[in-house]
Amino acid sequence: MATSNQGGKPLILLTNDDGIAAPGLKALVEVARNYGEVLVVAPDSPQSGQGHAITITQPLRLHKVDMFGGIEAYECSGTPADCVKLAKHVLLKDKKADLCLSGINHGSNASINIIYSGTMSAAMEASLEGVNSIGFSLLDYSWDADFEPCKPFIAKIVSETLANGLPGCRLLNVNFPNKPEGGIKGIKVCRQADARWIEEFAEATDPRGEKYYWLTGKFINDDPREDTDVNALSNGYVSVVPSGHDLTIEKSLQPLAQRLES
Amino acid sequence: MATSNQGGKPLILLTNDDGIAAPGLKALVEVARNYGEVLVVAPDSPQSGQGHAITITQPLRLHKVDMFGGIEAYECSGTPADCVKLAKHVLLKDKKADLCLSGINHGSNASINIIYSGTMSAAMEASLEGVNSIGFSLLDYSWDADFEPCKPFIAKIVSETLANGLPGCRLLNVNFPNKPEGGIKGIKVCRQADARWIEEFAEATDPRGEKYYWLTGKFINDDPREDTDVNALSNGYVSVVPSGHDLTIEKSLQPLAQRLES
Numbered sequence: 001m002a003t004s005n006q007g008g009k010p011l012i013l014l015t016n017d018d019g020i021a022a023p024g025l026k027a028l029v030e031v032a033r034n035y036g037e038v039l040v041v042a043p044d045s046p047q048s049g050q051g052h053a054i055t056i057t058q059p060l061r062l063h064k065v066d067m068f069g070g071i072e073a074y075e076c077s078g079t080p081a082d083c084v085k086l087a088k089h090v091l092l093k094d095k096k097a098d099l100c101l102s103g104i105n106h107g108s109n110a111s112i113n114i115i116y117s118g119t120m121s122a123a124m125e126a127s128l129e130g131v132n133s134i135g136f137s138l139l140d141y142s143w144d145a146d147f148e149p150c151k152p153f154i155a156k157i158v159s160e161t162l163a164n165g166l167p168g169c170r171l172l173n174v175n176f177p178n179k180p181e182g183g184i185k186g187i188k189v190c191r192q193a194d195a196r197w198i199e200e201f202a203e204a205t206d207p208r209g210e211k212y213y214w215l216t217g218k219f220i221n222d223d224p225r226e227d228t229d230v231n232a233l234s235n236g237y238v239s240v241v242p243s244g245h246d247l248t249i250e251k252s253l254q255p256l257a258q259r260l261e262s
Numbered sequence: 263m264a265t266s267n268q269g270g271k272p273l274i275l276l277t278n279d280d281g282i283a284a285p286g287l288k289a290l291v292e293v294a295r296n297y298g299e300v301l302v303v304a305p306d307s308p309q310s311g312q313g314h315a316i317t318i319t320q321p322l323r324l325h326k327v328d329m330f331g332g333i334e335a336y337e338c339s340g341t342p343a344d345c346v347k348l349a350k351h352v353l354l355k356d357k358k359a360d361l362c363l364s365g366i367n368h369g370s371n372a373s374i375n376i377i378y379s380g381t382m383s384a385a386m387e388a389s390l391e392g393v394n395s396i397g398f399s400l401l402d403y404s405w406d407a408d409f410e411p412c413k414p415f416i417a418k419i420v421s422e423t424l425a426n427g428l429p430g431c432r433l434l435n436v437n438f439p440n441k442p443e444g445g446i447k448g449i450k451v452c453r454q455a456d457a458r459w460i461e462e463f464a465e466a467t468d469p470r471g472e473k474y475y476w477l478t479g480k481f482i483n484d485d486p487r488e489d490t491d492v493n494a495l496s497n498g499y500v501s502v503v504p505s506g507h508d509l510t511i512e513k514s515l516q517p518l519a520q521r522l523e524s
Contacts, residue, residue, distance in 0.1 A: 051314030051343070052377045059474035060463070081313070081378075082477070089463050090475055112390065115314045115507055116343075121377075128374065128458055160521055167517035173509075189519040191510040196390055201322070201351050212321035213352055215344070227515075240522055242514030245377055247435075248453040252504030253489075255429035257451040259422055260502055 010036030010098040010162050013126065015083045017047040017105065017118025020065060020075040024104035027147035028136065029068045031154045032101055035162060039097070040073035041087040043080060043118075048107070050118035052125070053079045062086055080122035088129055099162060100126030103136035104147050104154075110137070110175045110229040110239055111195040111221065120173055124245060127170035132161055134171070139178040139233060149181045153238050156187070169242040177233045188237040193228035195221035272298030272360040272424050275388065277345045279309040279367065279380025282327060282337040286366035289409035290398065291330045293416045294363055297424060301359070302335035303349040305342060305380075310369070312380035314387070315341045324348055342384035350391055361424060362388030365398035366409050366416075372399070372437045372491040372501055373457040373483065382435055386507060389432035394423055396433075401440040401495060411443045415500050418449070431504040439495045450499040455490035457483035 012032050016025045020042040032038050044063070061077040074091065076083045084100065105119040114120045123135035136154060138145055157174060166172065173192070177184060199217035206212055221230040229239035274294050278287045282304040294300050306325070323339040336353065338345045346362065367381040376382045385397035398416060400407055419436060428434065435454070439446060461479035468474055483492040491501035 046319070049316045049318045051312070051316070051383065053313040053315040054311045054378055054477065056311045056477055057308070059466075059468070059476050061472070061474055085461055085477065086463065086475060089461055090465070112507060114509055115383075115386070116316055121313065124377070157522065164521065166514070167521070168514040169511040169518075172518075187522045189515055189522055191512075191515065192508050194508065199347055199351055201348065203352070204321075206321070210323070212323055213348060214321050215316065215318055215347065240518065241509075242511040242518055243509040244511045245374060245509065246454050246456065247376055247503075247505040247507065247509075249431040249504040249506045250453075252428070252430040253451055253453065256431075256434075256502065256504055259426065259429070260419065260449045260451055 011095060012036045012038050013087050013097040013100045014038055014040045015042050015080055015102050015122045017043065017050060017080045017122065019043050019046045022106065023143065024106050024138065024145070024147060027151065028101055028104050029071060031151050032158065033071060035158050036098065038071050039087065039091065040068060040071060041076055041083045041091065043083060044075035044077055047080055047118045049116050050079045051116050052081055052121040054081050055079060060086060062090065080118035081125040084122050084125040097126065097131050100131050100133040101136065101158065102133065104150060105137035106143065106145055107141040108137055108139045108175055109135060109173060110233055111193040114173055114192065114243065124171055128245060132166050132170050134161065134174055136174045138176045149179060149184055150176045153184065153187060157240070169244060171243045173241040173243050175229060175233055175239045177236050179236060183236065184238060185236040187240055188232035189240045190227050190229045190232045192241050193221055193230035194223040195219060195230050273357060274298045274300050275349050275359040275362045276300055276302045277304050277342055277364050277384045279305065279312060279342045279384065281305050281308045284368065285405065286368050286400065286407070286409060289413065290363055290366050291333060293413050294420065295333060297420050298360065300333050301349065301353065302330060302333060303338055303345045303353065305345060306337035306339055309342055309380045311378055312341045313378050314343055314383040316343050317341060322348060324352065342380035343387040346384050346387040359388065359393050362393050362395040363398065363420065364395065366412060367399035368405065368407055369403040370399055370401045370437055371397060371435060372495055373455040376435055376454065376505065386433055390507060394428050394432050396423065396436055398436045400438045411441060411446055412438045415446065415449060419502070431506060433505045435503040435505050437491060437495055437501045439498050441498060445498065446500060447498040449502055450494035451502045452489050452491045452494045454503050455483055455492035456485040457481060457492050
């Protein structure tokens with residue numbers, strides 16, 4: 001196993017976007033502590049839907065907390081991506097994490113949700129810093145979601161990644177179907193589905209008589225390909241999408257150059 | 263030209279992340295109004311670094327403003343992505359914008375900045391809704407930046423896109439070098455550079471005696487490829503990167519399946 005740590009054990013950075021008190025983070029700590037020395041740096045409040053937001057116009061705070069049975073842990077006043085940056089630059093300094101785990105998110109980050117997700121952005125932030133990173137999400141938005149069925153699959157993915165690295169990428173987007181123990185069929189490595197949200201805004205009037213809007217929506221998958229994350233999940237598999245950060249559309253380069261460079 | 267609008271003129275949605283009062287947005291309105299009917303929906307305060315954040319735990323507000331010489335305009339209490347969602351669902355309803363323009367951002371969104379950028383996330387949000395979208399950014403962070411040299415290039419890219427659509431993509435990331443009028447050499451269509459931020463946190467103590475951290479950083483391009491946006495910009499060209507939202511790393515699918523699916 002790769003080790004950056006003087007004790008010889010892998011150093012594993014944990015974060016999330018549901019906040020330091022989220023049960024999903026606790027579940028992830030419970031698995032990760034079997035594989036190395038764990039450092040938790042998580043937002044001090046829920047940060048769902050924060051995407052890859054970073055805090056540049058305000059100061060950030062870090063407070064040490066004791067809530068994971070002896071594991072070193074901090075709550076941070078910023079976004080998930082801020083947590084990863086602060087962990088690297090303020091807490092770890094010249095040590096480098098061997099692995100970053102983010103989650104377990106309460107709710108899906110499959111398909112286009114990767115773009116809106118604080119959980120996945122934290123993992124991506126670590127991957128940009130050269131650290132292999134994995135975001136985990138369960139397709140159950142409730143605070144009381146049952147994370148137990150996820151644990152053997154997290155253990156497998158974490159131990160495999162610590163032993164052999166990631167092939168050709170530095171980031172995995174892992175989602176779990178909402179199934180009871182024994183109900184998950186296995187792991188499928190797949191591509192990001194081209195699914196989308198059909199949104200609406202609930203419109204209402206506040207006690208001061210001012211109109212407001214509240215986002216609501218429905219997730220629609222009209223991607224017909226079989227090898228997508230959304231399809232794997234609806235068939236009862238854990239989806240694993242190797243992910244990056246290069247958004248270039250290769251096939252558009254040449255036709256666009258013909259039109260615009262003249 | 264494509265038209266969704268009863269008047270027969272293209273309907274162009276404008277937004278940004280520097281806020282409704284930013285000079286860069288005013289400059290973009292000045293160009294866009296020559297090409298169609300313009301609707302402005304922009305954040306009521308600066309939202310730099312907001313990434314693809316969306317507001318799901320709070321209500322959103324929209325207020326009509328009159329600050330662009332007769333152009334219909336609204337300030338919104340949410341993020342740049344929220345602005346685009348509200349424009350579609352609350353203001354446009356069954357009309358569909360023909361084009362979304364975001365910016366002109368005060369500062370670079372080349373390379374990995376696309377991930378952190380509210381400007382680009384607003385444009386991406388519109389592209390996810392099926393609207394051709396272009397984010398514009400000038401490599402000058404100052405409020406008093408001179409946007410005049412950008413205007414002929416914006417005019418060219420907007421008129422070309424309205425006339426012929428975008429080939430194989432729905433989103434362009436356009437950045438302008440910081441050059442005086444006549445100093446820009448032309449347009450280069452290019453790929454997203456694999457550049458990154460080397461960050462630090464300034465550490466200080468507030469008047470209450472509590473420690474805080476403030477993000478600071480330096481942008482480093484160690485991507486040796488010649489056809490990147492960062493390279494085009496440093497050679498004095500406007501960079502245009504056709505961009506998408508599929509983060510899947512194709513080459514990792516098969517080796518990862520071998521390891522994890524067994």
